[in-house]
Amino acid sequence: xxxxxxxxxxxxxxxxxxxxxxxxxxxxxxxxxxxxxxxxxxxxxxxxxxxxxxxxxxxxxxxxxxxxxxxxxxxxxxxxxxxxxxxxxxxxxxxxxxxxxxxxxxxxxxxxxxxxxxxxxxxxxxxxxxxxxxxxxxxxxxxxxxxxxxxxxxxxxxxxxxxxxxxxxxxxxxxxxxxxxxxxxxxxxxxxxxxxxxxxxxxxxxxxxxxxxxxxxxxxxxxxxxxxxxxxxxxxxxxxxxxxxxxx
Amino acid sequence: xxxxxxxxxxxxxxxxxxxxxxxxxxxxxxxxxxxxxxxxxxxxxxxxxxxxxxxxxxxxxxxxxxxxxxxxxxxxxxxxxxxxxxxxxxxxxxxxxxxxxxxxxxxxxxxxxxxxxxxxxxxxxxxxxxxxxxxxxxxxxxxxxxxxxxxxxxxxxxxxxxxxxxxxxxxxxxxxxxxxxxxxxxxxxxxxxxxxxxxxxxxxxxxxxxxxxxxxxxxxxxxxxxxxxxxxxxxxxxxxxxxxxxxxxxxxxxxxxxxxxxxxxxxxxxxxxxxxxxxxxxxxxxxxxxxxxxxxxxxxxxxxxxxxxxxxxxxxxxxxxxxxxxxxxxxxxxxxxxxxxxxxxxxxxxxxxxxxxxxxxxxxxxxxxxxxxxxxxxxxxxxxxxxxxx
Numbered sequence: 327x328x329x330x331x332x333x334x335x336x337x338x339x340x341x342x343x344x345x346x347x348x349x350x351x352x353x354x355x356x357x358x359x360x361x362x363x364x365x366x367x368x369x370x371x372x373x374x375x376x377x378x379x380x381x382x383x384x385x386x387x388x389x390x391x392x393x394x395x396x397x398x399x400x401x402x403x404x405x406x407x408x409x410x411x412x413x414x415x416x417x418x419x420x421x422x423x424x425x426x427x428x429x430x431x432x433x434x435x436x437x438x439x440x441x442x443x444x445x446x447x448x449x450x451x452x453x454x455x456x457x458x459x460x461x462x463x464x465x466x467x468x469x470x471x472x473x474x475x476x477x478x479x480x481x482x483x484x485x486x487x488x489x490x491x492x493x494x495x496x497x498x499x500x501x502x503x504x505x506x507x508x509x510x511x512x513x514x515x516x517x518x519x520x521x522x523x524x525x526x527x528x529x530x531x532x533x534x535x536x537x538x539x540x541x542x543x544x545x546x547x548x549x550x551x552x553x554x555x556x557x558x559x560x561x562x563x564x565x566x567x568x569x570x571x572x573x574x
Numbered sequence: 575x576x577x578x579x580x581x582x583x584x585x586x587x588x589x590x591x592x593x594x595x596x597x598x599x600x601x602x603x604x605x606x607x608x609x610x611x612x613x614x615x616x617x618x619x620x621x622x623x624x625x626x627x628x629x630x631x632x633x634x635x636x637x638x639x640x641x642x643x644x645x646x647x648x649x650x651x652x653x654x655x656x657x658x659x660x661x662x663x664x665x666x667x668x669x670x671x672x673x674x675x676x677x678x679x680x681x682x683x684x685x686x687x688x689x690x691x692x693x694x695x696x697x698x699x700x701x702x703x704x705x706x707x708x709x710x711x712x713x714x715x716x717x718x719x720x721x722x723x724x725x726x727x728x729x730x731x732x733x734x735x736x737x738x739x740x741x742x743x744x745x746x747x748x749x750x751x752x753x754x755x756x757x758x759x760x761x762x763x764x765x766x767x768x769x770x771x772x773x774x775x776x777x778x779x780x781x782x783x784x785x786x787x788x789x790x791x792x793x794x795x796x797x798x799x800x801x802x803x804x805x806x807x808x809x810x811x812x813x814x815x816x817x818x819x820x821x822x823x824x825x826x827x828x829x830x831x832x833x834x835x836x837x838x839x840x841x842x843x844x845x846x847x848x849x850x851x852x853x854x855x856x857x858x859x860x861x862x863x864x865x866x867x868x869x870x871x872x873x874x875x876x877x878x879x880x881x882x883x884x885x886x887x888x889x890x891x892x893x894x895x896x897x898x899x900x901x902x903x904x905x906x907x908x909x910x911x912x913x914x915x916x917x918x919x920x921x922x923x924x925x926x927x928x929x930x931x932x933x934x935x936x937x938x939x940x941x942x943x944x945x946x947x948x949x950x951x952x953x954x955x956x957x958x959x960x961x962x963x964x
């Protein structure tokens with residue numbers, strides 16, 4: 327099978343067609359724009375809309391009496407306890423999507439095989455199961471605080487928009503395993519940062535048991551990150567050195 | 575609220591050329607905080623405006639003397655469509671918007687079926703309803719299994735996520751999607767408004783799926799959109815067929831404008847978002863202006879009273895509410911129905927030589943995306959992953 331780094335018929339660069347590109351460049355150089363100015367007009371419009379627009383949404387009200395009481399109690403430790411719930415929900419959305427992401431990578435590996443220094447099915451399955459486990463940890467955390475774990479909070483919503491490009495890369499039948507692993511690397515980098523912040527928030531709010539659970543999750547996520555980073559690097563190095571062999 | 579169409583003049587069309595780009599491109603609704611029915615109203619009205627636009631183009635292509643009048647009104651309809659459709663927010667993904675489209679197809683169709691006095695047309699609506707109901711279930715499974723998202727964040731618990739008439743059996747031979755049409759001379763005015771509304775809604779759904787299907791990288795999603803867009807084409811065929819093709823072009827234009835007034839009025843009366851309510855109010859006034867303009871043209875061109883075609887006051891409106899009990903009842907009583915030509919029969923009475931049997935077998939012969947995507951799927955709040963042990 328061809329590798330994306332094989333030389334082929336990519337036509338996107340200006341150098342592909344020296345004769346036509348010369349015409350294109352010469353005509354463009356003679357352009358008189360129909361309006362004066364630069365990109366600052368675009369920035370002005372964005373600023374105008376940003377100053378007039380509301381926000382994507384807000385947090386839901388507590389879904390139970392327990393939640394309402396918790397909110398009051400939390401309020402003693404933090405001015406806005408909803409911040410912690412929003413961040414828990416963000417992580418939950420990400421772990422749930424992360425579980426689906428690993429399912430996509432597993433299908434890719436089953437279809438195309440791995441490479442020397444690449445992932446094994448067992449390792450990917452282990453990481454998938456850990457993402458699922460983290461999803462459950464977060465559900466329990468939200469429920470223990472009387473919050474509705476199915477609510478799509480503002481941070482969860484934005485995280486889903488951020489992840490949408492990754493899902494596209496992971497599920498495109500034309501992407502290679504290393505390309506999907508690069509998308510996974512973006513996800514794991516974000517995930518690692520997210521858990522770090524959750525641990526800080528849980529600790530500062532006095533949720534010690536929760537912080538301990540999150541440290542366990544963080545250790546697993548650090549392992550994921552280290553592995554995915556290595557898999558991506560291994561492939562790039564082998565490809566660059568012409569050492570890409572048979573599938574592992 | 576009752577509107578006397580013999581007196582309400584709305585805003586004259588010359589005064590409707592007051593749009594600017596900033597006026598049309600406004601702050602969208604909140605996916606998280608606005609009521610699901612606000613989203614549904616935006617989606618349906620986009621479909622109504624889309625149909626107004628497409629109809630007026632078709633009219634212009636076949637009627638030289640009307641081209642100038644159509645061009646003027648059509649331009650305003652286009653601006654209205656932008657104003658309405660751009661109210662959808664960008665954090666609402668194409669798949670989430672799809673979930674909302676299917677919710678429109680369930681809740682609005684249920685309301686239309688309940689409003690419809692002609693028993694055959696009501697039956698046609700219920701037949702389509704059970705198919706769209708199944709599409710919601712398939713897309714919800716896709717959303718959970720592809721993106722790890724809960725469709726109920728869009729549905730807000732107003733609508734069930736259950737199998738309906740399975741999508742895999744919905745693929746029929748084209749002539750089995752044709753239906754009897756109402757009689758333009760005897761049909762109740764509401765029948766004409768209901769028919770145009772459902773046809774517009776389904777048409778925009780087909781357009782939407784045909785356009786966004788290739789935006790997905792996932793082959794399962796691409797296949798599912800291909801499959802369900804195919805059913806939406808069947809639904810457009812079905813709902814187009816119930817409209818009397820003997821209506822004159824001018825009759826049809828009058829009915830289109832009347833349908834727009836009727837629909838915007840329903841939005842205005844039931845809107846919970848004050849900002850949108852003001853938009854709906856403006857649109858009612860504009861559409862009344864269009865209607866009066868077309869009534870004048872009708873008098874001039876056909877030398878007839880427009881109230882031979884449209885009612886003097888608008889009938890009962892679409893109800894933007896959950897129709898859970900009604901939909902469950904229809905599901906229980908009618909999921910086994912199939913169409914043979916223009917008639918509906920229980921599945922065990924479909925003749926063995928029905929062209930739809932061979933058609934269905936062929937199109938599903940290398941697999942059914944809708945069956946694959948929802949294999950074993952049971953809607954669970956927060957994703958089916960909730961039930962899976964780590």
